Amino acid sequence: MKPWGGRFTEKTKDIVDKFNASISFDKKLFYEDITGSIAHCKMLEKQQIITHQECEKIIEGLQIILEEIKSGNFQFREDLEDIHMNIESRLIELIGEDGGKLHTSRSRNDQVALDIRLYVKKNTFHAAELLLTLIDKFNQKAVMTQDALMPGFTHLQQAQPILLAHHLLAYSEMFKRDFRRFITLFENLNECPLGAGALAGTTFPIDRNYSANLLGFAKPTSNSLDTVADRDFIVEFISHSSIFMTHLSKLSEELILWSTSQFNFVELSDQFSTGSSIMPQKKNPDIPELLRGKSGRVFGNLISILTILKSLPLAYNKDLQEDKEPLFDTVETIINSIIITTDMIDELKFNFDTLKYWSGKNFSTATEIADYLAAKGVPFRTAHRITGEIVRMCIDHSKQLSDLTLEELHNFSPKFDSDIFTFITPESAVNRRNSYGGTSKESVLFQIENNNHFIKSNISKLKTLKGDIICSNI
Numbered sequence: 436m437k438p439w440g441g442r443f444t445e446k447t448k449d450i451v452d453k454f455n456a457s458i459s460f461d462k463k464l465f466y467e468d469i470t471g472s473i474a475h476c477k478m479l480e481k482q483q484i485i486t487h488q489e490c491e492k493i494i495e496g497l498q499i500i501l502e503e504i505k506s507g508n509f510q511f512r513e514d515l516e517d518i519h520m521n522i523e524s525r526l527i528e529l530i531g532e533d534g535g536k537l538h539t540s541r542s543r544n545d546q547v548a549l550d551i552r553l554y555v556k557k558n559t560f561h562a563a564e565l566l567l568t569l570i571d572k573f574n575q576k577a578v579m580t581q582d583a584l585m586p587g588f589t590h591l592q593q594a595q596p597i598l599l600a601h602h603l604l605a606y607s608e609m610f611k612r613d614f615r616r617f618i619t620l621f622e623n624l625n626e627c628p629l630g631a632g633a634l635a636g637t638t639f640p641i642d643r644n645y646s647a648n649l650l651g652f653a654k655p656t657s658n659s660l661d662t663v664a665d666r667d668f669i670v671e672f673i674s675h676s677s678i679f680m681t682h683l684s685k686l687s688e689e690l691i692l693w694s695t696s697q698f699n700f701v702e703l704s705d706q707f708s709t710g711s712s713i714m715p716q717k718k719n720p721d722i723p724e725l726l727r728g729k730s731g732r733v734f735g736n737l738i739s740i741l742t743i744l745k746s747l748p749l750a751y752n753k754d755l756q757e758d759k760e761p762l763f764d765t766v767e768t769i770i771n772s773i774i775i776t777t778d779m780i781d782e783l784k785f786n787f788d789t790l791k792y793w794s795g796k797n798f799s800t801a802t803e804i805a806d807y808l809a810a811k812g813v814p815f816r817t818a819h820r821i822t823g824e825i826v827r828m829c830i831d832h833s834k835q836l837s838d839l840t841l842e843e844l845h846n847f848s849p850k851f852d853s854d855i856f857t858f859i860t861p862e863s864a865v866n867r868r869n870s871y872g873g874t875s876k877e878s879v880l881f882q883i884e885n886n887n888h889f890i891k892s893n894i895s896k897l898k899t900l901k902g903d904i905i906c907s908n909i
């Protein structure tokens with residue numbers, strides 16, 4: 436008989452058992468479920484709702500089950516629906532009827548809300564830890580390439596020369612924002628659902644602060660109806676993950692373009708590329724392509740969870756069982772994506788000569804000419820027009836800006852002196868962009884320094900938060 440079977444006279448159909456069951460995926464929550472049960476059991480004992488002996492027996496049973504699951508010796512049963520009833524039923528099998536006391540003053544509704552919250556908390560922390568290594572990797576690459584020039588783009592058209600390190604550090608900024616979002620989510624997940632019951636609380640004299648504390652939460656949640664219905668933290672996790680995946684997808688797109696023979700800016704390591712089954716010469720950027728593609732599944736997961744939640748009446752509804760697969764898929768996708776990206780960036784080789792060559796091509800320093808004239812009192816709009824005419828002339832005569840003579844420049848403005856030629860080198864264009872956050876070497880070194888500080892202070896922050904991940908007091 437099912438644990439809830441008392442009021443039923445007919446058996447559920449096989450197809451209903453299958454459709455209703457979540458055990459095939461929610462078995463992932465076994466550790467959170469058992470930990471939550473141990474905390475609940477300790478609270479029941481402290482409040483004299485169960486005896487000391489009963490508490491010991493239950494915890495011993497739960498620990499045996501934990502070992503059985505970890506070692507692959509646990510028989511998961513679909514007819515027992517989910518992880519909660521699989522564990523409870525095995526507990527009763529192991530220690531007898533007293534096992535049934537564990538569920539006193541608890542419902543699967545607050546139980547699952549707790550399990551999933553602990554799971555999100557653990558993985559939010561893990562994502563933040565890994566993001567910090569990714570930020571560090573980009574920062575290290577920026578240190579290693581700090582003098583390298585490259586062309587900067589807007590509209591994917593060559594715009595102005597920049598430092599390669601500046602480009603890499605743009606990604607550090609994106610990942611720092613991702614990191615902060617995950618840490619804020621972690622810090623906001625500090626309320627414990629346990630004790631909300633099915634929807635309305637319980638008649639037993641429970642101590643919710645005690646179980647919250649055992650599980651590493653700052654306090655219990657405030658409203659039992661909201662508690663069993665709230666999955667905002669899943670939306671936040673998947674939303675933060677989606678934003679992060681847009682960053683990875685942009686990075687991947689650049690690596691795919693940059694590794695073409697047309698760009699030839701980078702070479703991906705063989706470890707992150709594959710060949711073609713028909714064209715022997717091919718080396719394909721499959722891993723960045725997959726990272727770019729995987730953003731699609733994470734965005735899909737976000738739409739799933741939002742749609743599941745949007746018209747649910749209070750309080751618990753079985754629709755909420757559908758929250759898990761999008762979440763689990765997102766966790767797996769982003770954790771693997773961060774690890775693989777960190778490794779791929781570590782192995783990435785830049786073609787510095789090509790990058791430097793293109794940094795000075797395509798009139799990339801035309802802005803310097805306009806700025807030069809503007810600094811000599813020519814209104815910027817006029818300076819811009821004059822420079823445009825110079826560029827037009829160069830295009831017509833197949834010349835680069837650096838090929839021009841002073842006489843030729845004087846045809847456009849008498850303000851030009853011979854020092855103009857030192858202004859229009861890519862090096863000078865870069866180093867004169869010394870505004871805060873600009874691409875000059877000085878500014879780049881300042882960004883690197885700030886990132887070092889960010890990484891260091893957040894390593895210690897993570898150390899202090901680690902105790903809160905899960906059940907520090909159990």
Ligand code: ARG
Nearest residue numbers: 457517543544547751755756
């Ligand atoms: N497997 C269920 C879920 O994931 C557990 C809660 C079931 N509660 C209920 N009242 N049927 O949401």
